[in-house]
Amino acid sequence: MNEDTATGAAAGPSTSSGQAETVTPQNGATGEQQGGESDLAAELTAARAKAEENYNKFLYAMADFENYKKRIERQLAEISLAGKKSVLTKILPVLDNLERAVTFEDSEALRDGLEATVRMFETALSGEGVKGVSLKGMPFDPRLAEAIATQTPPEGVDEGTVLDEAHKAYTIGDEVLRPAQVVVAKGGADS
Numbered sequence: 001m002n003e004d005t006a007t008g009a010a011a012g013p014s015t016s017s018g019q020a021e022t023v024t025p026q027n028g029a030t031g032e033q034q035g036g037e038s039d040l041a042a043e044l045t046a047a048r049a050k051a052e053e054n055y056n057k058f059l060y061a062m063a064d065f066e067n068y069k070k071r072i073e074r075q076l077a078e079i080s081l082a083g084k085k086s087v088l089t090k091i092l093p094v095l096d097n098l099e100r101a102v103t104f105e106d107s108e109a110l111r112d113g114l115e116a117t118v119r120m121f122e123t124a125l126s127g128e129g130v131k132g133v134s135l136k137g138m139p140f141d142p143r144l145a146e147a148i149a150t151q152t153p154p155e156g157v158d159e160g161t162v163l164d165e166a167h168k169a170y171t172i173g174d175e176v177l178r179p180a181q182v183v184v185a186k187g188g189a190d191s
Contacts, residue, residue, distance in 0.1 A: 090124035125170070133169040135162045135180050144169045145180040153185030161185045 094117055101113035122132065135145055140160050151163055162182045169180035 087124075087128060090127060091121075094120045094124060128172070130170055130172050130177060133171055133180070134165065135169060135182055136165050138162050140182065140184045143179075144171075144176060145182045147184045148181045149183045150186035151183050152187050157185050159185050159187070 097113060097117040097120060101110055101117060104110040104113055125132070133144060135141070138161070139158075140147065140162055145162065148166060153159060153161065153163065157163070161184070162180075163185050164183040166181040166183070167178070170177040
């Protein structure tokens with residue numbers, strides 16, 4: 001074997017031009033570095049793709065949530081309006097009766113018209129679960145009333161009794177819608 005052939009074989013396979021090509025060993029330090037770098041690059045690319053996918057999912061979820069909030073706000077506004085309409089349509093006939101009562105020339109007819117109007121109001125409120133509570137003659141209850149004045153009680157009336165109401169109390173279910181404003185018996189001969 002001549003020297004050129006031995007050199008060419010040691011240097012590696014020859015190219016078509018007759019020059020030798022260097023081959024990097026696969027098990028050497030340089031091969032491990034390249035393999036590790038390509039693995040890290042692949043992992044980084046996959047992580048970026050996953051992050052992009054998660055970010056897009058987040059944006060879609062936020063858009064869905066905003067749409068949900070707007071839909072719920074619209075529905076609540078519609079429910080509120082329907083509730084108002086329901087109550088107001090029950091009150092309008094009462095207004096009609098008041099307008100008719102104003103045109104009466106006869107005082108007895110006016111009184112009858114106003115009494116009918118009060119009954120219509122009570123019916124409309126009752127339909128909404130509102131109930132009037134009269135406290136006159138009852139012991140003062142701070143849960144249902146606020147005292148706006150005190151007065152010496154007449155003979156035979158206990159102290160703390162409601163003598164008069166400026167405004168009646170109204171409840172809706174078990175809750176006080178509006179407390180009464182009352183005059184309460186206080187003081188007297190026994191004090």
